[in-house]
Amino acid sequence: xxxxxxxxxxxxxxxxxxxxxxxxxxxxxxxxxxxxxxxxxxxxxxxxxxxxxxxxxxxxxxxxxxxxxxxxxxxxxxxxxxxxxxxxxxxxxxxxxxxxxxxxxxxxxxxxxxx
Amino acid sequence: xxxxxxxxxxxxxxxxxxxxxxxxxxxxxxxxxxxxxxxxxxxxxxxxxxxxxxxxxxxxxxxxxxxxxxxxxxxxxxxxxxxxxxxxxxxxxxxxxxxxxxxxxxxxxxxxxxxxxxx
Numbered sequence: 001x002x003x004x005x006x007x008x009x010x011x012x013x014x015x016x017x018x019x020x021x022x023x024x025x026x027x028x029x030x031x032x033x034x035x036x037x038x039x040x041x042x043x044x045x046x047x048x049x050x051x052x053x054x055x056x057x058x059x060x061x062x063x064x065x066x067x068x069x070x071x072x073x074x075x076x077x078x079x080x081x082x083x084x085x086x087x088x089x090x091x092x093x094x095x096x097x098x099x100x101x102x103x104x105x106x107x108x109x110x111x112x113x114x115x
Numbered sequence: 116x117x118x119x120x121x122x123x124x125x126x127x128x129x130x131x132x133x134x135x136x137x138x139x140x141x142x143x144x145x146x147x148x149x150x151x152x153x154x155x156x157x158x159x160x161x162x163x164x165x166x167x168x169x170x171x172x173x174x175x176x177x178x179x180x181x182x183x184x185x186x187x188x189x190x191x192x193x194x195x196x197x198x199x200x201x202x203x204x205x206x207x208x209x210x211x212x213x214x215x216x217x218x219x220x221x222x223x224x225x226x227x228x229x230x231x232x233x234x
Contacts, residue, residue, distance in 0.1 A: 037225075043208070043227065044225060047222055091159070101223075103161075
């Protein structure tokens with residue numbers, strides 16, 4: 001069965017430090033996608049970054065990068081130079097496969113950036 | 116690009132009434148839209164998958180007669196909570212998948228969500 005695991009329910013990080021949010025996944029499908037979304041207290045889900053299972057390089061989007069380790073089935077999100085506005089819930093998600101566009105969601109990690 | 120709007124953002128209604136929530140993709144065509152429900156401090160719970168021009172596919176445990184979904188066009192899907200009761204109070208959020216994207220890139224773009232309170 002496909003599954004996403006986020007083991008960190010909450011994290012406190014000092015402003016300007018780098019942050020790594022953990023995500024491990026389980027799937028038997030050779031083709032899948034991995035996503036990270038940010039949800040501020042206002043509620044909207046903001047797409048951050050995407051990694052395809054066949055992508056050779058780790059995805060990067062500005063201060064966000066995805067540390068994709070396929071053999072270990074991990075897809076950790078790295079935020080460089082954290083800012084106060086990064087405080088939010090972060091969700092890792094995985095696509096279910098070719099014929100089904102649904103996403104499987106992790107439980108989320110609440111990140112709080114301290115000034 | 117890839118903006119999804121959702122209306123209303125907040126709604127308070129009396130028990131027994133019906134509430135309609137609209138989800139629109141503003142700058143792209145969405146062949147597939149998703150409806151989620153989220154309880155406080157929890158992850159998203161998929162309610163149903165909606166494909167343009169066809170019936171929605173509901174997740175197990177979701178009452179299709181209570182949560183009516185209509186995906187009439189490539190830019191609009193609606194969720195109607197019929198005969199709402201206090202236990203239906205929740206945060207409802209939609210997402211849309213852009214038509215024509217490669218199957219391996221299944222990025223969903225989310226609306227801002229609707230907070231429903233049933234008194």
